[in-house]
Amino acid sequence: MKRSARIVAPITAVVLAGLAATGCAPQTSDGKASKDEKSGTLRVWLFREVDNKPKEQVVEAALATFRARNKGVHVDVEYIPVDTRAQRVKAAFNDPASAPDLIEYGNTDTAGYVKDGGLADVTAEFGAWADAKDADPTAKSSVTVDGKVYGAPLFVGVRALYYRTDVFRELGVQPPKTQAELISTAKKVRKARPELYGIAVGGAYTYGAMPFVWANGGELATGSAGAYKSAINGEAARKGIASYTSLFGDDNCPAAKCAAMGGNATVTAFASGKAAMAIGGDFSHAAVEAGAVKGKYAVVPLPGTTPGSIAPPFAGGNNLGVLKSTSHRTLAVDLMKTLAGKETQGRLFDAMGFLPTYTDVRAEAARRQPFVKPFIDSLGAGAKFVPASPGWGQIDASQVLPTMFQEIVSGRKDVATASDDAAKKMDAAFAAAG
Numbered sequence: 001m002k003r004s005a006r007i008v009a010p011i012t013a014v015v016l017a018g019l020a021a022t023g024c025a026p027q028t029s030d031g032k033a034s035k036d037e038k039s040g041t042l043r044v045w046l047f048r049e050v051d052n053k054p055k056e057q058v059v060e061a062a063l064a065t066f067r068a069r070n071k072g073v074h075v076d077v078e079y080i081p082v083d084t085r086a087q088r089v090k091a092a093f094n095d096p097a098s099a100p101d102l103i104e105y106g107n108t109d110t111a112g113y114v115k116d117g118g119l120a121d122v123t124a125e126f127g128a129w130a131d132a133k134d135a136d137p138t139a140k141s142s143v144t145v146d147g148k149v150y151g152a153p154l155f156v157g158v159r160a161l162y163y164r165t166d167v168f169r170e171l172g173v174q175p176p177k178t179q180a181e182l183i184s185t186a187k188k189v190r191k192a193r194p195e196l197y198g199i200a201v202g203g204a205y206t207y208g209a210m211p212f213v214w215a216n217g218g219e220l221a222t223g224s225a226g227a228y229k230s231a232i233n234g235e236a237a238r239k240g241i242a243s244y245t246s247l248f249g250d251d252n253c254p255a256a257k258c259a260a261m262g263g264n265a266t267v268t269a270f271a272s273g274k275a276a277m278a279i280g281g282d283f284s285h286a287a288v289e290a291g292a293v294k295g296k297y298a299v300v301p302l303p304g305t306t307p308g309s310i311a312p313p314f315a316g317g318n319n320l321g322v323l324k325s326t327s328h329r330t331l332a333v334d335l336m337k338t339l340a341g342k343e344t345q346g347r348l349f350d351a352m353g354f355l356p357t358y359t360d361v362r363a364e365a366a367r368r369q370p371f372v373k374p375f376i377d378s379l380g381a382g383a384k385f386v387p388a389s390p391g392w393g394q395i396d397a398s399q400v401l402p403t404m405f406q407e408i409v410s411g412r413k414d415v416a417t418a419s420d421d422a423a424k425k426m427d428a429a430f431a432a433a434g
Contacts (some may be wrong), residue, residue: 008194035327040429042328042335043100045088047318048079054351056081060326062312062344066335073331082106086154093118096325101332103338107142108386110150115390116434119150120322125333129356131342138315138383139357145388147409151321152340155354158313158383159208159302160374162270162288163277166296167193175300176308179215179243182277186252189276197414198252202261203409204402208279211311213240214384215304221387221426230426232401233419241408241415248409270432280354282375297372299371301347301378310381317357355379391433392424400425 026328036250049055056079063075078100080088085105092099093116103153105113113119126132126149132140139153161182164177169193186198204206210220218237221228231237248255253275261269263280271291279289279302289298301310320340322332338344345356349365355375356362366372386392395401407413413421 006222018278020078021352032277035289037327038330039072041076041346042045042102042357043225044075044077044102044107044335045080045100046077046104047082047085047090049352052079055348058347058351058393059339060306061347062338062341065343066338070334075335087112088114089118092238093325096323097325099323099325099330100335101326102320102322104149104154106322107153107315107319108392109389110143110319110321111145112390113321114145114150114319118323118325120324120326120329121148121150122322122336123149124332125337129337131337134342134358134360134361136357136379137358138379138385139317141385141388142317143313143319143321144243149412150318151355152336154318154320154340156315156357156374157281157283157316157355158315158378159211159279159281160299160313160378161302162267162284162299163278163296164270164275164296165298167196167276175298176303178303179212179305179311181236183246183252185245186277186364193276195274197258197269197275199247199277199279200261200269200281201247201253202263202266203248203255203406204258204262204399205266205279206359206401207316208263208266209241209244209401209405210314210384211279211302212244212353213237215309215311216240216243220388221430223387226388228391228430230406230423230430231424233416233423238415238419241403241405241419245405245408245415249265258288259409278310282372285353285371286328293337299374301374301381304381310378312382312384313378315379315383317355387430387432390430391432392432394429394433395426398425400429 022098026303046059059077067073068113079406089103114187134155135153136156143151143153145151155406165296167189169188173185189196190198211233216239218234218240219231222231223229247253266278266288267280267284269275271288271293273292303309304311320336322329322336342361345358346361349356350353356365357374362376366376400422402419407418408415
């Protein structure tokens with residue numbers, strides 16, 4: 001594994017001493033540290049990005065502010081690979097001596113991490129935090145389980161429809177206003193330009209497919225924490241599934257090539273000039289700009305089922321959370337608020353393109369960078385989130401929904417059978433999670 005980039009305190013002896021003190025802090029029976037030390041070293045795990053240097057620079061600026069406010073406190077930041085985060089975090093939950101004080105985590109992991117007993121309840125601190133009053137409700141829901149807050153949203157990611165302006169102009173077509181128009185436009189492009197996918201879609205692209213389900217009135221599941229039941233086989237959900245899977249075929253995106261594609265592959269197909277449309281995120285902008293279609297594309301919200309409507313997007317993104325085992329709770333919460341605060345989120349947008357979770361900061365970002373407007377409009381149309389159940393992690397890891405889509409587009413099962421089978425697997429995961 002490639003060595004992680006690190007920001008390390010300059011006095012090694014002090015760092016080691018601080019780590020030793022953290023590791024040896026006695027724990028209570030529920031995993032909480034019995035101490036709340038106001039000095040020493042804080043350990044932080046953040047995700048390593050493809051181009052991590054700009055993120056490091058923003059983080060270092062935030063740390064300078066934190067250090068000025070907390071004299072003598074050291075901060076050790078390690079940038080960990082996203083792909084191996086599950087193993088690292090699980091090990092940290094099981095061994096407080098090796099655990100950091102603060103972590104970055106994907107927002108679909110919240111419920112699972114809370115069930116594992118790894119994250120601290122910061123409801124009181126979040127409620128008293130001035131910045132939090134402007135937090136987007138969907139982003140706040142991603143750190144909330146059973147009414148309690150377990151972190152601070154760091155950024156939000158949503159998807160919209162990228163399309164080739166030159167191809168559309170050549171063929172005399174307009175950006176689709178409904179999902180039916182999206183399907184017919186994709187097939188028209190494919191017929192006229194067979195070297196292109198009309199729209200690049202993927203059988204393994206769960207979060208590109210779900211807006212079709214949600215736009216048709218379907219849901220992933222119904223209920224609440226501890227009592228979720230799959231709704232993926234409901235009548236409305238099946239309409240959305242049928243709509244999305246109709247895009248797999250020789251008349252748009254051949255199943256033999258597209259069934260296994262995920263979100264990154266569909267965006268790559270668009271960026272490289274092999275597709276006239278793709279469902280991509282605000283976080284895909286840099287990759288598209290670096291591709292063959294630079295200057296030849298635009299973005300609009302993914303349409304819903306009626307003219308002028310917007311399909312509800314999945315609200316992805318990352319959060320920051322304080323570990324329950326930390327022996328520096330007050331300092332860790334302070335650092336969490338510094339790294340996830342308005343000033344740092346604004347800088348992260350400028351450096352990385354991460355969409356801020358605060359409505360006012362996001363509006364200012366749109367004013368300065370108009371490319372984010374379609375994504376902000378999509379968020380405002382009613383973004384959706386995954387069920388707040390620890391079982392979702394198992395559903396996601398087991399590829400339940402990609403398997404369903406792939407069974408349909410391969411012809412092995414019809415929509416009804418595949419969705420029924422997926423619902424059974426989802427219900428089993430929800431039940432096992434409790």
